[in-house]
Structures are given as C-alpha cells and as structure tokens.
Amino acid sequence: MSRLIITFVTCFVMDNLLVSFLPIDPIVSYYWAIPNVFLICLAFFTFYDKGIRPFIFAFIFGFLYDVCYADLIGLYTCLFPILTFIMVRFVSQTMPINLLSMMAMVAILVMGEESIVYFIVNTMKATNMSTWTFIKYILIPTAFFNMLVTIVLYPMLKFQFKIYQKKVLNDF
Numbered sequence: 001m002s003r004l005i006i007t008f009v010t011c012f013v014m015d016n017l018l019v020s021f022l023p024i025d026p027i028v029s030y031y032w033a034i035p036n037v038f039l040i041c042l043a044f045f046t047f048y049d050k051g052i053r054p055f056i057f058a059f060i061f062g063f064l065y066d067v068c069y070a071d072l073i074g075l076y077t078c079l080f081p082i083l084t085f086i087m088v089r090f091v092s093q094t095m096p097i098n099l100l101s102m103m104a105m106v107a108i109l110v111m112g113e114e115s116i117v118y119f120i121v122n123t124m125k126a127t128n129m130s131t132w133t134f135i136k137y138i139l140i141p142t143a144f145f146n147m148l149v150t151i152v153l154y155p156m157l158k159f160q161f162k163i164y165q166k167k168v169l170n171d172f
Contacts, residue, residue, distance in 0.1 A: 022035075039080075099151065
C-alpha cells in the first residue's frame with residue numbers, strides 16, 4: 001500500500017514539476033499544454049482496482065489538487081471522483097490494457113476534464129477566453145502532450161500496479 005501512495009504522490013507532484021521545468025511556452029509560442037500526470041495515474045489505477053480505493057484516491061487528491069493548484073475549492077474534489085466512476089463503471093470493464101488504448105483513453109479523459117473545468121470557469125465569468133481559442137490553444141495541445149506523457153509513464157505505472165494487484169489478490 002505504501003508503494004501505491006508513493007506512486008500517487010509522485011504523480012501529483014509531477015504535475016507541478018512539468019509545468020515548472022518544461023519549457024513548453026517558448027518552444028511552441030501561444031500553445032499551452034497542461035500536464036495531468038495524476039489523472040493518467042488514476043486512469044491506470046482504475047484498471048487494476050475496481051473497488052473503493054480509486055474513489056478514495058480521487059477524492060483525497062482532488063481536494064489536494066484544489067488546495068495546491070486550483071482557485072476553486074471543490075472543483076477537482078468533485079470532478080476526479082466523477083471521472084473515476086465513469087472509468088470504473090464503463091471504460092475499464094470493456095477496454096483492453098495496452099498502450100494505444102490507454103493513450104486514447106487519456107486523450108478523451110483529459111479533454112473531458114479540461115472541457116468541464118473550462119465550462120465551469122467560463123460560466124463563472126472567471127475567463128474571457130473564447131471556446132475556439134480554448135480548443136485551439138489549450139485543449140488539443142494538452143491532449144497531445146498528455147498522450148506523450150502516457151507513452152513515457154505506461155511501463156512504469158503498469159509495473160507498479162501489477163505488483164499492487166498481485167498483493168491485493170494474495171490478501172484475499
């Protein structure tokens with residue numbers, strides 16, 4: 001269980017580290033790529049544990065995400081468990097675990113998460129960005145960037161969660 005917590009904390013911290021240390025802005029000018037490493041880790045985890053633990057991690061780290069990164073308390077606290085429910089209930093039951101399917105799922109998941117956050121922020125009039133600008137300069141680059149991050153993290157997360165799955169299955 002401690003390996004699992006360390007994995008989630010590492011992915012949570014990597015969100016901030018990628019924003020801080022990757023020179024995304026100067027390379028591609030106006031395009032912004034928002035890393036969602038924790039969401040990638042959570043998506044992988046739903047394939048290896050279909051119980052209550054993914055929801056607990058989604059809630060706790062959603063709250064931490066709100067406190068550390070977001071201006072709205074409760075946004076990610078509610079959003080991450082809802083996305084986890086959708087993944088556990090519908091996606092992880094039918095989708096195979098391979099690199100291409102995980103990349104597609106991460107792209108759809110990240111696009112859904114970013115679209116919901118944009119909708120809520122736009123509804124509250126906290127941004128003046130048009131929908132087309134959001135899609136062109138944030139949503140599509142974010143999806144591509146997170147698919148590249150998925151390629152890098154896929155072997156490591158798969159290895160970690162297979163070890164976790166074997167330990168959980170041996171306990172029962």
